[in-house]
Amino acid sequence: MKFYQAIDDASAGYTGDLDYAVNKWSLPGAQPCPTCRRGGGTTGLHYPCVDLSGLPPNELEKLTAPLPVPQDELTRLTELVRPFAPSWALLKPGAAFGPLTGKASGRFGQLCLQPPWTLLLRREALEALQGAGVRGLQGCPIHVSFRGKNAPELLELQLELHGRIHPDCLPQDQQPRCPTCGNDMLKLPNSIVLEAASLPEHVDVFRMADAWTVVLVTERFVDAVAGLGLDGVTFRELETR
Numbered sequence: 001m002k003f004y005q006a007i008d009d010a011s012a013g014y015t016g017d018l019d020y021a022v023n024k025w026s027l028p029g030a031q032p033c034p035t036c037r038r039g040g041g042t043t044g045l046h047y048p049c050v051d052l053s054g055l056p057p058n059e060l061e062k063l064t065a066p067l068p069v070p071q072d073e074l075t076r077l078t079e080l081v082r083p084f085a086p087s088w089a090l091l092k093p094g095a096a097f098g099p100l101t102g103k104a105s106g107r108f109g110q111l112c113l114q115p116p117w118t119l120l121l122r123r124e125a126l127e128a129l130q131g132a133g134v135r136g137l138q139g140c141p142i143h144v145s146f147r148g149k150n151a152p153e154l155l156e157l158q159l160e161l162h163g164r165i166h167p168d169c170l171p172q173d174q175q176p177r178c179p180t181c182g183n184d185m186l187k188l189p190n191s192i193v194l195e196a197a198s199l200p201e202h203v204d205v206f207r208m209a210d211a212w213t214v215v216l217v218t219e220r221f222v223d224a225v226a227g228l229g230l231d232g233v234t235f236r237e238l239e240t241r
């Protein structure tokens with residue numbers, strides 16, 4: 001099986017803009033770590049199908065304020081959220097939950113990667129791909145108000161985390177994991193080589209476990225998109241080893 005990185009297809013001419021939409025809730029960022037000085041929130045860990053609305057309003061308020069909080073408060077909020085999240089979910093500072101909420105404008109293709117780590121599909125595209133046997137398509141409705149007529153019905157995919165970088169293609173000066181906060185400070189190489197043993201056999205679209213802003217798909221996904229004539233996203237084959 002071949003694997004590909006999904007990339008927004010700028011040549012398709014779509015003007016769709018979701019820059020003013022964010023998932024409804026998120027874990028706050030972390031205050032800087034005393035050892036590695038890194039803090040803040042991560043980008044790309046989205047769990048749009050996770051519904052936190054059952055939490056008390058005073059806690060939900062803390063999950064909509066992205067300002068960094070001390071580590072013990074971050075741990076407390078993470079444990080508050082964990083029962084609502086899938087068992088495989090990685091819950092890091094800045095992880096986002098619930099429907100995309102906000103405003104959008106412009107024209108959207110059948111598929112849309114915008115920002116480049118958020119994969120959205122029109123409902124008809126999602127159903128067509130499911131009909132073609134593509135696996136791992138958990139679509140979550142979004143709460144976005146579209147400017148103009150003919151608003152598309154877009155769904156954000158909730159993506160599992162799979163796929164590691166092959167150790168051979170990591171930079172020579174790779175730093176070890178921080179002993180205090182566990183941050184691995186992974187520097188993404190220019191050309192990603194995937195470690196074959198880390199790739200899933202049960203889903204055709206997923207988020208890279210070593211790089212959460214990278215959306216990966218299988219050859220089956222790419223073939224189905226081409227066969228159905230779906231547009232908006234293009235694919236770059238990655239080496240696996």
Ligand SMILES: [Zn+2]
Binds near residue numbers: 036038179
């Ligand atoms: Zn650290």
